[in-house]
Amino acid sequence: xxxxxxxxxxxxxxxxxxxxxxxxxxxxxxxxxxxxxxxxxxxxxxxxxxxxxxxxxxxxxxxxxxxxxxxxxxxxxxxxxxxxxxxxxxxxxxxxxxxxxxxxxxxxxxxxxxxxxxxxxxxxxxxxxxxxxxxxxxxxxxxxxxxxxxxxxxxxxxxxxxxxxxxxxxxxxxxxxxxxxxxxxxxxxxxxxxxxxxxxxxxxxxxxxxxxxxxxxxxxxxxxxxxxxxxxxxxxxxxxxxxxxxxxxxxxxxxxxxxxxxxxxxxxxxxxxxxxxxxxxxxxxxxxxxxxxxxxxxxxxxxxxxxxxxxxxxxxxxxxxxxxxxxxxxxxxxxxxxxxxxxxxxxxxxxxxxxxxxxxxxxxxxxxxxxxxxxxxxxxxxxxxxxxxx
Numbered sequence: 001x002x003x004x005x006x007x008x009x010x011x012x013x014x015x016x017x018x019x020x021x022x023x024x025x026x027x028x029x030x031x032x033x034x035x036x037x038x039x040x041x042x043x044x045x046x047x048x049x050x051x052x053x054x055x056x057x058x059x060x061x062x063x064x065x066x067x068x069x070x071x072x073x074x075x076x077x078x079x080x081x082x083x084x085x086x087x088x089x090x091x092x093x094x095x096x097x098x099x100x101x102x103x104x105x106x107x108x109x110x111x112x113x114x115x116x117x118x119x120x121x122x123x124x125x126x127x128x129x130x131x132x133x134x135x136x137x138x139x140x141x142x143x144x145x146x147x148x149x150x151x152x153x154x155x156x157x158x159x160x161x162x163x164x165x166x167x168x169x170x171x172x173x174x175x176x177x178x179x180x181x182x183x184x185x186x187x188x189x190x191x192x193x194x195x196x197x198x199x200x201x202x203x204x205x206x207x208x209x210x211x212x213x214x215x216x217x218x219x220x221x222x223x224x225x226x227x228x229x230x231x232x233x234x235x236x237x238x239x240x241x242x243x244x245x246x247x248x249x250x251x252x253x254x255x256x257x258x259x260x261x262x263x264x265x266x267x268x269x270x271x272x273x274x275x276x277x278x279x280x281x282x283x284x285x286x287x288x289x290x291x292x293x294x295x296x297x298x299x300x301x302x303x304x305x306x307x308x309x310x311x312x313x314x315x316x317x318x319x320x321x322x323x324x325x326x327x328x329x330x331x332x333x334x335x336x337x338x339x340x341x342x343x344x345x346x347x348x349x350x351x352x353x354x355x356x357x358x359x360x361x362x363x364x365x366x367x368x369x370x371x372x373x374x375x376x377x378x379x380x381x382x383x384x385x386x387x388x389x390x
Contacts, residue, residue, distance in 0.1 A: 005383050015144045016380040022105075025139030027112065029102035032076055033093030072113050074098040074121055074133065082122025082133045084113060098135065108149055110156035115143055118378045144380065154384045155377045162370040169363045173356060180352045187345045188301045190335060194348065197341045207330030209298075210287040215254040224255055224278035226263035231299075232274035245281075252279035253286050258295055260287040260302070262324050271302040285326050292339050296346035307334065 007014045010021050075081040077096045093099050103109065124137040146152050186192035190201045223235045223245070230237075232255060235244075245252075255261060255278055260271045262285035271287070273295065280286070301307055310332045311324065337345075376382035 005380070007380075010144065012142060012144055016146075016383065018147050019144050019380050020147050021142050021144055023139060024141050024143060027103070027105050027107060027143075028072070028100050029104060030074070030098045030135050030138065031101040032095045032098050034095055070109050072100040072109065072116065074116070074138070076134070077130065077132050079131060081131045082120070082125055084116040084121055098133075098138075106149055107145070108152035108156050110160060111145070111152035114156060114159050114374065115145060115378055118374045119143055146380070150386055151384070154386050158377065158384065159370065159373060162366060162373065166363065166366050166370065169359060169366060173359045173363065176352070176356055176359065180349070180356065183352055184300060184304055184349060185306070187348065188297075188304050188335070189306050190337070194341070194344050197337075197344065199338060199341075202336045203333045204336050205330055206332045206334045207326075209289060209291050209293065209334065209336060210260065210329075211290050212326040213253075213259075213286050213288045215286075216251055218254045218279055219249040219252065221254065222276070222278040223249070223252075224274065224276060224280050226261060226272045226280070226284070228272075231272045232259075232261050232276060232278075232280070234276055234278060249279060251282050253282060253284060254278075255280050255286055258288075260298070261285065262287065262326070262329060273299040273302075285324070285329070287329075291336070294339060294342035294346045296350060297342035298334075300346065300349050301334065307332070310334075 006017045008017045010019075012021055015021070071093075073085050073093065074097065075083045076098050100109075103112075119141065121133060121138060121141075124133050124141060126132045126134070146155070187194070224232050225235045225238055226232055227238075255274050255276070257275050257277060259274050261274060261280060263272055311329070314328055314332050377384065
């Protein structure tokens, strides 16, 4: 980093003395894509020759613009309007997105894209009605930038290095998660056995392993809710608006750590496990083990495709919103290997989950580092030495 910088006043505050302020309309000329698809670009009814980009960057139906080289896309309509992204090579763009039809000055396009991302064009959305960002407010928006293109290029190279690292970790996470799904399918069904285990698995009705428990009269306990990704958690941990029950909660059921709960959304991801003590709606079914089990084994099994498929088969109409009853649950056949094998399988799957958590932590750290770099490099608060590798 080069910190020997002098600064000057500008309409946007203090900036390096060799930087300038420009309106985006002086830098780029934008256009929107087209509504109707170009039939010549179609391979089939649903496939196209090039990727399709709309306001949300979703591959979809209409394409009518094809571009060579790099293009900057800005979502024009929809929830993600104002979101800026790179596009490489050829693509087709819908009328829900704006694209850089012309670059009017000598500027590094990668730098400009990072600058637009940092400026957050979404703040220029129209008020009221459907979210929309139009060309005029974008054109009059002012940005600061280095006068010299080599500095722009150097900044873009540093940020691109972080993007590459982020992309590599994301790809690794996807690979590990795919491997973990395979591990779950193989180990939780007995298709693949761990070393030292060969005893045939028992298949028993779920009611032989778990019993339904109803304990009421604990209205002062914390309210719990079922979630697909975090299991049974206190409602205070939920994000956004939470609907609280009206009237007394004396009829609510007590849940203790280690209990499983059949929730209204069981068909979406199996039963939910609780690490917490509290109370849940009387509509939920609280389960406790009747036999010795490894909690983690069954926590993982109830999220497996095999169990969800068995449950869906046992409960006719479940996908139409039917509540799963304890009787429905009891008839589902589930594996009951020895406690030692349950524990061994759980340990393997926990290690696999921990690997993903470590990678996600690394990903979050890289994203935070990039955010910090953008804050100082794209504003000139920190300068790069153009003659050295930072």
